[in-house]
Amino acid sequence: MTKTWNQLFIRHGWLVVELADGTFDFAQETDENRMFLQNSLKSVGVDHTFLGDRLTIFGPAVEEELFIEAINFRRRGIGEGxxxxxxxxxxxxxxxxxxxxxxxxxxxxxxxxxxxxxxxxxxxxxxxxxxxxxxxxxxxxxxxxxxxxxxxxxxxxxxxxxxxxxxxxxxxxxxxxxxxKGPAHIQETFFQHRLEHLLEIPGDSGNESEVRVYVMEELSPLVDHLTVDHAGNILAERTYRNGNGPTILLNAHLDTVEPIEPGRNILKDGPIWSSSRGILGADDRAGVAILLELANMLHQTSCFSGKVKFIFTVQEECGLLGAREVSDHFLWGTDAAFVVDRRGTGDIVTSCGGTIPFCDPVYGNFLETLASGGGLEGWKAVQGGSSDTRIWASHGIQSVNLSVGYRDEHTEEESLDVSACYSTLQLLKTILQNGRQIRQVIRQINRPNILREAL
Incomplete structure (x- = not known):
């Protein structure tokens, strides 16, 4: 995905404040650095004006590779030591x-x-x-x-x-x-920043290409294998530590039920976000943000041993079409699946309407206990509606769908509790930290001759 001008400037060293689309304040910068930028923009034919501290650029941002060529020169950085x-x-x-x-x-x-x-x-x-x-x-x-x-x-x-x-x-x-404020608050701030960016990327059902590119760029350095299948789903894998642990499937869907209105604003009332017009798109960009941030956490820490499979599906909103096309081969060996695409807060959805089970009741109860033991109160196993969870469960995988904090999805009244959304991220981190217990519980569920009282 092409970076914006503001991103290019920040990524390559300029201290800048974006004032409006195409206008930037370089008051924090030295004359020398402003001149270096001006000459670099000229070298790639970018139409612009620099008046005092203000830079105005006419036209879209260039590809980052071209920008790097413009600011690079022989023996640059010779004084680095x-x-x-x-x-x-x-x-x-x-x-x-x-x-x-x-x-x-x-x-x-x-x-x-x-x-x-x-x-x-x-x-x-x-x-x-x-x-x-x-x-x-x-x-x-x-x-x-x-x-x-x-x-x-x-x-x-x-x-x-x-x-x-x-x-x-x-x-x-x-x-x-x-x-x-320290690391915990900073981590949550990073998450909210990613979430806000995802809420600005278009991608209704059948038109997920732009959000797919973003997710792939973010996920690529964090996984061992990454591909797009014939349906347009993103499939990725990563083995953590020695791999001696469970294989966990993490899933969210890329599409929104209808297009995000161009030029709309995200309204923030404390932790509650909504849209100035049209849908917010938290269904399911909240889930996508959670999984990308979780992938980043797993990359930086050693909290989990085992394998994680990431699936970002397309066209979920029009009948779980993308999930239905995921190959059986990719799902082989999966112990448990966690979908992040449920309204409200604190729901661990274990069935569709109570008639189509997603997992064994023992497994849902175990996750409740795990959440409570990790200091995350209020999580309960409940009945819910249809989601990609239904597809993974049909493959015999113990599956649940977790609340991510949005309400009134598919309407202009849609809102998102970003604090609850972050709590779901914390829950998934807690779950992965207890990967060995998850595997033990699933093995006992799959062996009915073992007394469940032992759980």
């Missing part, structure tokens, strides 16, 4: 400039940096501000954060230099107030 609190973008490696500038903006004095030049791990060394910094910087997207041999410094590493560009975007969300 020097100690600096650097403000010259042209002195930094292309892929690491955004991270260095954002860290310095937040008060982390960078000591050295290298984007790895596509041959080795990327590295940034920064001075620690507080004892929370290691935890905070571990959730912005670095593959590894560890103390340096020099006291008071942290080494921030990425296996792939492209990851640095995404890290720069996440750092740009932060400010000094958020840093003081």
């Amino acid at each position: 020097l100690a600096y609190r650097n403000s010259r973008i042209a002195d930094l490696d292309v892929y690491v400039a955004g991270v260095v500038r954002q860290l310095n903006r937040l008060g982390f004095k960078t000591v050295t940096s290298c984007d790895g030049h596509g041959m080795r791990r990327s590295l940034v060394v920064a001075q620690r501000l507080t004892e929370k910094d290691e935890a905070i910087l571990s959730i912005v997207g670095f593959d590894r954060v560890r103390p340096s041999h020099r006291n008071g410094e942290l080494k921030l590493e990425c296996r792939e230099r492209n990851t640095l560009l995404d890290v720069a975007e996440r750092l740009a969300i932060l400010d000094s107030d958020l840093l003081k």
Whole structure:
């Protein structure tokens, strides 16, 4: 998916505020960095004007590869080993400039940096501000954060230099107030930022191409295998740690029931979000956001051992059409499926109307207990309606559908409780942390000769 101009500027080191579509405020920038940008835009033929601190661009953003070509030059970043609190973008490696500038903006004095030049791990060394910094910087997207041999410094590493560009975007969300609130609040802020972006991407049933591209770009560095099947569903897999654990299926659907109104605004009344006109689209962009953020958490931590299969289906809203086309082969060996596409809060849907079971009652009760034991109160096994859950259950997989906080879906009154939505993410994380217990319960369900009282 093509990045916006604002994204390109942030990812590659400029400190910028987007004022309106095509207009940007560079008051935080140096004259030298503004001139470097202006010359780079000229080199790729971008029509623009720079008046004082204001930049106006006429036309859509260029592809990131072309933008990188424009800002790169021979021996760029030659002074990367020097100690600096650097403000010259042209002195930094292309892929690491955004991270260095954002860290310095937040008060982390960078000591050295290298984007790895596509041959080795990327590295940034920064001075620690507080004892929370290691935890905070571990959730912005670095593959590894560890103390340096020099006291008071942290080494921030990425296996792939492209990851640095995404890290720069996440750092740009932060400010000094958020840093003081700590990792948990920052993690939730990142989630809400992703959710809001997903709510702006069009993709009604049969027209999911744009949201599919976004999900694939976000998921690609976080999984071992990624593909699109003949129906347009996204199928992905990742084995975590030694793989000695259950195989879990996580599912949400890409399509909205009707198009998202162009130019609408997302209205925020505390944790309750709604749309200024038309549907909000939380059914099921809330579920998509949850799974992408969960994939990111799993990538950064070692909380789960086993395999996760991700399925993002198309055309769910018009009869579960995408789910019906997923190949049996991809589903083989799956122990349990978790769908995130249920209205309200606290529902663990275990059947369709009480007549079509999605899982054994023992399994639903076990998940209730697991939620309660993890400090997540209010989750109860209930009856519900049809969803992709019905398809996975028909393959003999213990399946449930979890509430994600939206209400009045398919109407202009649709709303989303983003705090409840985040709670679902926390529940899934708790479930995966107890993967061994899940496997034990499912094995006992599948062996009726074992007394269930032992559960």
